[in-house]
Amino acid sequence: MPATATPLLPAPTNVPMTPSSRTAAEASAPQEIAQLAAMRPVHAAFAWFQLREQELRCIQLEIARIPAPPFGEAARGQWLREKFNAIGLEAIEVDEVGNVIGVLAGQNRELPAIAVTAHLDTVFPSDTEISIHEDRDRVYGPGVSDNAAGLTAMLAIAMCMREARICSESDVVFIGNVGEEGEGDLRGFRHLFEQPRWRARLGYTIVIDGSGTDAVIGQALGSRRFEVVVRGPGGHSWSDFGQPNPIVAVSRVVSRFSQTALPSSPKTTFNFGVISGGTSVNSIPEIAQVSIDLRSASASELQRLEEELRGVIQTEIPTRARDGAPAKLSVEIKKIGDRPAGDLPNDCRILEVMRAVDAHLGITSQLRRASTDANIPISMGLEAVTVGAGGTGGGAHTLREWFDPSGRSLALKRLLLAVLALAGLE
Secondary structure, three states, X not given: OOOEEEEOOOOOOOOOOOOOOXXXXXXXXHHHHHHHHOOHHHHHHHHHHHHOHHHHHHHXXXXXXXXXXXXXXXXXXXXXXXXXXXXXXXXXXXXXXXXXXXXXXXXXXXXXXXXXXXEOOOOOOOOOOOOOEEEOOEEEOOOOOOOHHHHHHHHHHHHHHHHOOOOOOOOEEEEEEOOOOHHHOOHHXXXXXXXXXXXXXXXXXXXXXOOEOOEEEEEEOEEEEEEEEEEOOOEEOOOOOOOOOHHHHHHHHHHHHOOOOOOOOOOEEEEEXXXXXXXXXXXXOOXXXXXXXXXXXXXXXXXXHHHHHHHHHHHHOOXXXXXXXXXXXXXXXXXXXXXXXXXXXXXXXXXXXXXXXXXXXXXXXXXXXXXXXXXXXXXXXXXXXXXXXXXXXXXXXXXXXXXXXXXXXXXXXXXXXXXXXHHOOO
16 A cells, blocks of 8 residues: 655646657647647547446456466466457567567657556465456456456557557557566566666556556555574474474564664554464474565665664574584575665656646546555656556455446546657647
């Protein structure tokens, strides 16, 4: 969930324009958005969103019924590839990690492209029963909002641009990416932006994740996650009493690290999320482990916390006994997640566009900090935001998850205007 929220400030008049054949000083962002919204093809697209709502609802239900557990997104990826092909996108590919990519070609292939993305995966393991049902306006089931709603919105933008014959100046690259949730650790986006051809080609990235229109996430919340595993000889609670106990050792680490001083600003947190070990009440366990989540708006604070954690572990579970002999306990520190922190400049182009679009459509939104796919490009100094797919939703990451598409068309108008402003439209 977002850690902080600040109002989106009014856009200044002097706004840098996206590369295009237009004069850079031709219009401020609000004027530019008003001009776009008044164009006949854009009006046709706006009408398309409302006329095709029932079709979009069916697409969303279809997506939600395809399991996409962590590291198991292939079936949903194949479905999306077929959709991209039916829409008529070009250069469709599934890359090495499973990202599904399709391109709506612009008039000038030399300009930086705009990426419109939504993650394929859900948090639910492969043995989860996927039961999707409708009750009046709402749809219920695991993943219907996060992120079947986001994938539906991405497809809606591609479909309407094709059917309304909207041709932008820059290419628009549509991406269904893997590995956003949990231990996926943003692997889809990480792989994408490690590839020189995409890192150099993508000028702006719009990530669609979940529901709503009340936020623009342009501040990347960093996190590092560790699993600390302690092993020992184990034994019987009576006859082997005195043998070192891994649970006691893990408990000492938790107790000592929980006293670590944190700054009031930037906000920085830690959490012990899972602790496990042992086989019975009368056994000295052979293994115990704890999962630890560190979060901060600051990369340097994250590094400090990691060093503090490692220092505590080294102190509480030394590798050598006092007489110099090998210790009976061993410890392994596994890094299971590393999401970089970062911030967009307040006057960057993508935020100026989002402010102007929201003002034009009467949307009240806030600039927020959260951990999303946008962390990767933002941490690399590239412009990216994460926004919702409209409607309303709740119960995310539970079997009771729900989504109400009422008002979805407002979010789709928002997305389309932002894409066209960044991609350029004559």
